[in-house]
Amino acid sequence: MSRNNGMDRRQLLKLAGLSAAGLGLTAAGCGSGSGGSGGPVTIRHSWWGADDRAKKIQQCVGLFEKKHPKIKVKTDFQQYPDFWKKFNTQAAGGNPPDVIQNAVTFLRKYEAKNVLLDLSPQVEKGNLDLGGFRSGLEKFAEIDGKLLGVPVGSNSMALVIDEKVYEKAGITPEIGWTWDDWYAGLQKIKNGQKIAGDAGPHGVMYLYDLILRQNGKAFFTEDGMGFGEAELLPYWTEALERVEAGLYADPNKVEQIKPASATAKGLSAGEFTWDNFSVRYSAEGKSSYGLAPIPSTDGKKTGQYLGSLMLSGTARTKHPAEVATFISFMTHDPEVARIMGYDRGVPATTAQFEAFQPADAPSKAIAAYETSIADAGVLEPITPHPAGADVIEAAFLRIGADLALGKTSPKDSVKQFFSEAKTALAAN
Secondary structure, eight states: OOOOTTOOHHHHHHTTOSOTTTTTOHHHHHOTTTTTTSSOEEEEEEEEOOHHHHHHHHHHHHHHHHHOTTEEEEEEEEOHHHHHHHHHHHHHTTOOOSEEEEOGGGHHHHHHTTOBOOOHHHHHTTSSOOTTBOTTGGGTTEETTEEOOEEOEEBOEEEEEEHHHHHHHTOOOOTTOBHHHHHHHHHHHHHHHSSBSBSOGGGOHHHHHHHHHHTTOOSBOSSSBSOOHHHHHHHHHHHHHHHHTTSBOOHHHHHHHTTSOTTTTTSBSEEEEEGGGGGGHHHHOSSOEEEEOOOBSSSSOOOOOOBOOEEEEBTTOSOHHHHHHHHHHHHHOHHHHHHHTTTTSEESBHHHHHHOOOOSHHHHHHHHHHHHHHHTTOOOOOOOOOTTHHHHHHHHHHHHHHHHTTSSOHHHHHHHHHHHHHHHHHTO
16 A cells, blocks of 8 residues: 655655656567467456446457457456455466456465465566556555555545435535544434435444544554454444434345445445445436545544555466566556546556546546545555455455344354454464
């Protein structure tokens, strides 16, 4: 994750040096290994996301194949949980995709299992360009000297709101508002408009991490958990009370509409998610949607950091040069930025950031939001994620959902979570 070191978004974007566009895309010019056999090489690329992301990535792949006719790319995508189930099966069977969409949660897990490709040699050979990245992001996925991924964009947690509902309620979220302000808003929306104020944030690991960070703790330490039952029990007890009071959306209805979002479908006035996910709401819903800042305990410290999707190669690939060429293209080519917009986050390279000037309201809102939190100086370094973090995240989401559905009590939910977390950490 990128440190902001007191610099705002504009400074961060300029402190990256020469862009790949200025260098003529080294990887594109090299293409090492792409034509050794005289015929096309095929690599496989898999990712998670909604249909809209799939259409955009397919466009980018088509563009890549035109520019690199000796490299063909087969694609595959699933929803987030299904993606990792399939990938785990493929990796265990020795047949993972050549290139995957990845996140920091999974780096140590798959590095420990020797699943991920160290891209450093491809940088040295000129097949992967690390020039032109925003300050610090070029080493975003570096662990123990190995480069295990390349960031494609930045994002941060936000509160997506139904602007019409908030406007009718007379609520104007601003940087510096507190959890008490947010909760008062939920009550006002519920009482005045008879809809839930929030989709139910209690299963979102990354939001709870921010709440912990606001109070001097964190979800993870480098080796394990950064909090205990004493912190989680009141949080989940309060969550169940809010579900029963109608302040959080009916969990049965939320489950029924998935993968669509509760806010887009009118079940709630807001929900916490990554800011770049907000591009989907206009496509799914009929209202207008905006990004509100993360509330805080003291009106100052939000605990936020920049996250990033990344592209990683897998160690069993037979075509590391082609993998690197594809990753370099997807992170540097200006046309890719114009196709993807902010779907994967604010572009990680200056070439792509400058190539895409958002005209649509959701993308403009993302740019304004990330600029505002950078200018406010709230961004901090991310806390480390140990191996097993992905299993723990899935458990937090699943157990939180079961709690909301009334399948288990808060006390039993907390005990189950820490039991599963302990097992996940011990297994890695």
